[in-house]
Amino acid sequence: MNTLTVARFTLQEAISRRLILAGAILSLAFLGLFVLGFALIYHNSSELSGPLSDEQSRAMFGTIMSVMGLYAINFLAGFLALFLSVGAISSEIDSGALHAVLARPLRRAEFILGRWLAYAGLIGLYVGLMAGSLLLAAWLISDYAVPDPVRATLLMMLAAIVLLTVSLFGSTVLSTLANGVVVFSLFGLAWLAGIIEVIGGALSNQAMLNIGTAVSLLVPSDAIWRGASYYVLSPLYLAGVSANHEGIAIVGHSPPATAMVIWSVLYPLTLLGAAVLTFGRRDL
Amino acid sequence: MSLNLSAEPRAAGVAAPATVPAIETRGLRKVYGRTTVLHDLTLTVEPGEVFGFLGPNGAGKTTTVKILLGLVRATAGEARICGLPAGDLAARRRVGYLPENFRFHDWLTGAGLLEFHGRLAGLSEEERRARIPQVIRRVGLAGRGDARIRTYSKGMTQRIGLAQAIFHRPDLVLLDEPTSALDPVGRHEVRDLIRSLRDEGITVFLNSHLLSEVELVCDRAAIIDRGRVVRSGRLGELLGATSQLRVTIDRVNDDLLAALKRHAEVLAVEVIDAGIEPGGASRTLAGNGSVTVTLAVDDPEIAPLVAETVMRRGHRLHGLVPVHRSLEEVFMDLVEGGEG
Numbered sequence: 001m002n003t004l005t006v007a008r009f010t011l012q013e014a015i016s017r018r019l020i021l022a023g024a025i026l027s028l029a030f031l032g033l034f035v036l037g038f039a040l041i042y043h044n045s046s047e048l049s050g051p052l053s054d055e056q057s058r059a060m061f062g063t064i065m066s067v068m069g070l071y072a073i074n075f076l077a078g079f080l081a082l083f084l085s086v087g088a089i090s091s092e093i094d095s096g097a098l099h100a101v102l103a104r105p106l107r108r109a110e111f112i113l114g115r116w117l118a119y120a121g122l123i124g125l126y127v128g129l130m131a132g133s134l135l136l137a138a139w140l141i142s143d144y145a146v147p148d149p150v151r152a153t154l155l156m157m158l159a160a161i162v163l164l165t166v167s168l169f170g171s172t173v174l175s176t177l178a179n180g181v182v183v184f185s186l187f188g189l190a191w192l193a194g195i196i197e198v199i200g201g202a203l204s205n206q207a208m209l210n211i212g213t214a215v216s217l218l219v220p221s222d223a224i225w226r227g228a229s230y231y232v233l234s235p236l237y238l239a240g241v242s243a244n245h246e247g248i249a250i251v252g253h254s255p256p257a258t259a260m261v262i263w264s265v266l267y268p269l270t271l272l273g274a275a276v277l278t279f280g281r282r283d284l
Numbered sequence: 285m286s287l288n289l290s291a292e293p294r295a296a297g298v299a300a301p302a303t304v305p306a307i308e309t310r311g312l313r314k315v316y317g318r319t320t321v322l323h324d325l326t327l328t329v330e331p332g333e334v335f336g337f338l339g340p341n342g343a344g345k346t347t348t349v350k351i352l353l354g355l356v357r358a359t360a361g362e363a364r365i366c367g368l369p370a371g372d373l374a375a376r377r378r379v380g381y382l383p384e385n386f387r388f389h390d391w392l393t394g395a396g397l398l399e400f401h402g403r404l405a406g407l408s409e410e411e412r413r414a415r416i417p418q419v420i421r422r423v424g425l426a427g428r429g430d431a432r433i434r435t436y437s438k439g440m441t442q443r444i445g446l447a448q449a450i451f452h453r454p455d456l457v458l459l460d461e462p463t464s465a466l467d468p469v470g471r472h473e474v475r476d477l478i479r480s481l482r483d484e485g486i487t488v489f490l491n492s493h494l495l496s497e498v499e500l501v502c503d504r505a506a507i508i509d510r511g512r513v514v515r516s517g518r519l520g521e522l523l524g525a526t527s528q529l530r531v532t533i534d535r536v537n538d539d540l541l542a543a544l545k546r547h548a549e550v551l552a553v554e555v556i557d558a559g560i561e562p563g564g565a566s567r568t569l570a571g572n573g574s575v576t577v578t579l580a581v582d583d584p585e586i587a588p589l590v591a592e593t594v595m596r597r598g599h600r601l602h603g604l605v606p607v608h609r610s611l612e613e614v615f616m617d618l619v620e621g622g623e624g
Contacts, residue, residue: 002404005400005403005404009400012392012396013389013391016391016392017391095387096383096384096385096387097387097388097389099350099353099355099381099383100381100382100383100388100401100445100448100449101401101404102353102354102355103353103354103355103376103379103381103383104376104401104404104405105373105374105376105377105404105405105406106373106376106404107373281357283316283350283355283356283357284350284355284356
């Protein structure tokens with residue numbers, strides 16, 4: 001019950017501090033720009049499509065624009081997750097505002113879970129609305145329907161929740177500034193490792209592939225995105241990639257491995273447990 | 285802005301049994317790295333009393349309070365609140381707390397803060413709705429409950445902090461420097477509020493270094509220095525233990541001083557007028573001057589004995605005034621004297 005009270009309080013805070021209003025305005029601006037850009041490119045696509053048939057051209061542009069749009073949303077959701085939670089606990093401790101709250105009959109675990117629940121809800125809603133709107137716009141403009149929008153969206157939510165949980169855990173052991181430095185570095189590291197892995201795959205370089213896999217285990221956010229992006233790609237595009245051994249470096253050209261999906265679900269749960277333990281033992 | 289001091293009915297069944305101490309610590313110890321902040325702190329606060337917890341900065345006052353609330357873990361020892369292990373949820377239900385820095389979520393309104401804390405304290409919606417205006421009025425914030433805390437002055441923030449501490453009708457209120465941001469009128473009002481809480485049977489643990497506040501409102505007090513209780517007891521005992529007697533006489537000599545020393549320690553001899561005749565060890569006044577001899581006495585009741593001693597030796601007694609030392613003087617002696 002107290003967990004829900006803290007979650008409600010956290011959502012109230014997000015509304016009161018105009019986080020939601022600012023996020024909504026910027027998201028609408030992003031979607032507007034995407035629709036405008038996509039429509040302009042799509043209607044001039046005949047000049048770019050070369051020998052492709054109409055159907056091929058539609059699938060190709062639909063795939064590229066959808067995946068690029070979702071990639072941007074994935075980035076924004078990652079930043080949102082990190083910004084929301086980077087000081088979720090540490091700034092409360094630093095300011096002293098937490099002392100009166102935790103003097104109440106409230107378990108520290110309930111406070112952490114309440115915070116996490118509210119942020120995860122906000123991020124889930126953000127990714128769902130943004131990805132849904134973007135894919136709807138892509139379908140309306142180009143008549144391109146992504147193969148599995150639900151799996152793609154759910155995996156994108158998971159990627160953002162992984163980052164959220166990393167940041168929330170960091171917030172229980174580090175100061176806000178130190179946590180910010182660490183989690184943004186990890187975010188960048190995961191992105192870079194993903195690129196190294198893709199290039200390693202194209203070059204059949206095992207060392208590069210191993211680096212990518214190791215970093216994916218440490219911070220699986222980019223690996224999850226690649227899994228999500230696979231469900232956005234049209235079979236036509238994938239056939240072309242398979243034939244030419246070329247593709248977009250930021251997407252995954254094979255479905256996510258089951259082991260990776262299981263790890264990606266266990267990962268935030270484990271970190272959340274660790275956050276509860278470390279915060280529970282910390283002197284305030 | 286003024287406090288409303290009308291007593292409130294206590295929630296049925298929440299009062300602690302009168303025999304159980306409101307606070308009890310035994311051998312409480314806290315070590316941070318190589319620094320020992322608390323040394324075997326043993327303390328008992330009886331239910332229904334206002335207890336002052338005094339000490340200089342860094343003495344371990346706030347650490348003690350945080351251990352009582354479960355915000356900090358003790359390295360060793362035991363602490364109980366109303367008979368329950370300190371920090372347990374059941375113990376925290378009985379406690380209201382005003383933190384030292386009184387920092388609250390400033391995006392909330394005053395009423396919103398109470399609503400949030402009321403939910404966490406387990407008050408029903410009906411209770412919260414009824415109590416929010418009552419408590420806001422009680423701490424002198426009537427008409428400002430719907431304003432955001434970020435628009436409050438320091439004093440108003442401290443008042444809303446007091447409101448959240450007493451909102452759920454606790455058995456024990458821990459107040460950490462509750463008047464530090466208030467003007468003299470506000471301080472007076474908070475003292476009255478503390479007295480009214482005592483009248484309602486609520487125990488108040490007042491953590492402060494404002495000694496005059498403690499002197500005015502507390503029944504008992506403990507003085508802590510470098511993590512140790514250096515003295516504790518009823519306020520009268522703390523002050524009375526080091527009372528002084530000022531004896532004003534026409535003249536003084538070694539014979540009289542030796543006689544007085546048999547009753548009390550002579551702290552000072554002060555000649556009030558000029559015209560002293562040189563007389564070896566004896567100091568005798570030529571004019572209408574006087575000499576004040578200050579004695580440290582454990583029992584002010586020895587005053588008649590002192591008067592008799594003076595007059596039997598043929599001295600004229602101009603005055604005999606018992607002087608109670610202020611808590612500040614006692615505190616300074618204990619803390620600077622390094623009794624701890």
